[in-house]
Amino acid sequence: MFFLFASAQDLSTPTTTIPSKTDRLRAIVLLLSVCSATLMAPSQASNLAIFEARDVFGLEYADDPQVSANGKQVAYVRVSMNIMTDNAHRAIWQVDADGNNHQPLVSGKGQHSHPRWSPSGDRLAYLSKVAGKTQLHVRWLETGATAKLTTLAQAPSDISWAPNGQWIAFTREIPSATPQLGEMPEKPQGATWADPALVIDRMTYRRDGEGNVATGRKHLFVMPAQGGTPRQLTTADYPMKKGIAWTHDSRGIFFSGNRSEDHEYQPRQSNLFKISLLSGELEPVTQQKGAEFAPAISPDGGLLAYLASADQRKGYNPNQLMIMNLQSGESRSLTTNFDRSIDDFQWSKGGKQLWIQYVDQGITRLARMSLQGEQHPANAALSGTSIGRPYASGAFSVNGDDTIVATIGSDTRPADLARVQPNKSPLALTDLNSDLLGSKTLASAQRITWLSSHDGKSIEGWVMTPPEFDPASTYPLILEIHGGPHTAYGPNFSTEAQLYAAAGYIVFYANPRGSTSYGEAFANSIDLTYPGYDYDDLMAGVDDLLKRGYIDHEQLFVTGGSGGGVLTAWIVGKTDRFKAAAVAKPVINWASFVLTADLNYYFATTWFETPPWEDIQSYWDRSPLSLVGKVSTPTLLLTGELDYRTPISETEQYYQALKHRGIDTLMVRIPGASHSIYKRPSNLIAKVNNILAWFERYR
DSSP: OOOOBOOTTSOOOOOOOOSSHHHHHHOBOOBOOOSOOOOOOGGGOOOSEEOOGGGGGGOEEEEEEEEOTTSSEEEEEEEEEETTTTEEEEEEEEEETTSOOOEEEEOSSSEEEEEEEOTTSSEEEEEEEETTEEEEEEEETTTOOEEEOOOOSSOEEEEEEOTTSSEEEEEEEEEOOOOOOSOOOOOOTTOOOOOOOOOOOOSOOEETTTEEOOSEEEEEEEEETTOOOOEEOOOSSOOEEEEEEEOTTSSEEEEEEOOOTTGGGOTTOBEEEEEETTTOOEEEOOOOSSEEEEEEEOTTSSEEEEEEEOOOSSSOOOOEEEEEETTTOOEEESOTTOOSOEEEEEEOTTSSEEEEEEEETTEEEEEEEETTOOEEEEEEEEOOSOOSSOBOOOOEEEETTTEEEEEEEETTEEEEEEEEOTTSOOEEOOOOSHHHHTTEEOOOEEEEEEEOTTTOOEEEEEEEOOTTOOTTSOEEEEEEEOSSSSOOBOSOOOHHHHHHHHTTOEEEEEEOTTOSSSOHHHHGGGTTOOSSHHHHHHHHHHHHHHTTSOEEEEEEEEEEETHHHHHHHHHHHHOOOSSEEEEESOOOOHHHHTTTSTTHHHHHHHSOSSOTTTOHHHHHHTOGGGGGGGOOSOEEEEEETTOTTTTHHHHHHHHHHHHHHTOOEEEEEETTOOSOGGGSHHHHHHHHHHHHHHHHHHO
16 A cells, blocks of 8 residues: 655655555555655666556546444445546445445446435435436445435436435426527428527526536425435525535525525625425525535534635635534634635534644645634545646545544555544555556655745745656656646646656646645735736746756746646746747636636636726736747647637637747647546546657657
């Protein structure tokens, strides 16, 4: 078993393999805390094979762990790559909390996900998508019997058991009538006409990864846990937000939604509501400005915890953890003095504390939070559920006598399951990748810091070296830039970075200003100035690496996707120091972007103070297209043809501009791919291979 548990200040190094399978499953994962690390010398080089593109199809990772009521079993989603269907396959597996009895619960054809234990632990609800239809199922653990509870035209989601175990709530989209304008004449019998015209009347009419969104809204449903007819609880034409939670007596449900009449013009607004199962009466619970979502009731039913973010025109508004006394209706924040955004939380068994998940300096962490706001970090670092690029990620579950299970990986391993134990090292429960990666030489991530050339601000990044690295030699460098821009990289497993390193490059990635996990001020230091001084942060990092002696100064390359694509295009407009660049799914022209992206109104009203027709100069000054006249670097463009987050029209603008100027360029279009190119393994490979082939032209 390979695991890394290191603090944000530690350097990432691989552990050694534990020989026996039994030992691997029961191994206590060592907490590695090192103050410095040296790059691997030639004498340490391995004779193992390198990581190759085809190995992408052999990767697996654990996700969505769910601890049973007694704390003794864990159900989770085991994600593997299917080389024949070219997709990620999801199955539900179970393992004991001590690492024994690892076995499948729901597998085979289709996609199986969202396991949720009944309150007594005797049943497991889950979703299965077979033959294109997602339906709700329940499995009786003692007998292994399974029942399909729904046969719905639209997929259920957000499944949640009532505390009494008699009901299951879920949400699903309910279509409404499509807007009509002009009427067509009657079609002759047997005639074949074109598809009817689409009439669109909504601000957000398409979503990345989904395409044109069917008219209608998500609504709340409840049905008997033994099977029966789902009953619709909500009917109003308002958008629902993340999370539903039952009242302690199983007679009502809390949910989040934006019930403003002009909700399309308030993308940062939502409130909590409670609805009665018997009467259908709807009661407002919160009425503050901003977003309140993800409700969770305390074990005794007296407190409601939820997340809230401010409705401020800022690029980044962190999530606060809030507590409401349901008797008095008073709310207070537990994280006012905790300068990190809360991504997830769960109540402890006794209801005297909560466990929170957050990202700190690129690493996803867990901490115990008292009702007075006192925070006590756990000795675990979550990661490995986002395997394309080294983004912070992870999931956890608490149940039973505060049994905590989390997804934990490292820079050389995607996520496995581990039990997080107070005052002990985490206990490994699964070992999903040693069969593939145990025979491979993988690159590890070394943490470095430097001072920005703009203002001396400390910036953090990581360096990965190729197999057989020799610090006495020099190597080409790839600067790889994260998206967002309000996200964070860390010492996490990255298929793309591993493939770049295996091709002989030193890979450098960083968290320049604007990145999350360093506090609200750091993230908002690019507000209304992106891209800007984050460029100086990255260039200072490259300069710092060049001083170390193992980088070929004439062989510098740069790439990035989404927000990283913005910065890559910005960089080649500011400097010619890079031999070649690969700009993936970028924003090139902010004025056209905020009027074509799926979340257009959010971007226009959050990342800018005015719409483009009121201050076109502000949009132009921050657009990489404004610098295209200065570009001399050979530049590749790569985007999915069905990308609605950063539409391919942005890529096309830049490609045509570079062509007009006679700059070496190619446009690579990924058919059928959305913004998340990595969702199909072959598309991830195509992205990496095309970027490497472009760089090899100039290496």
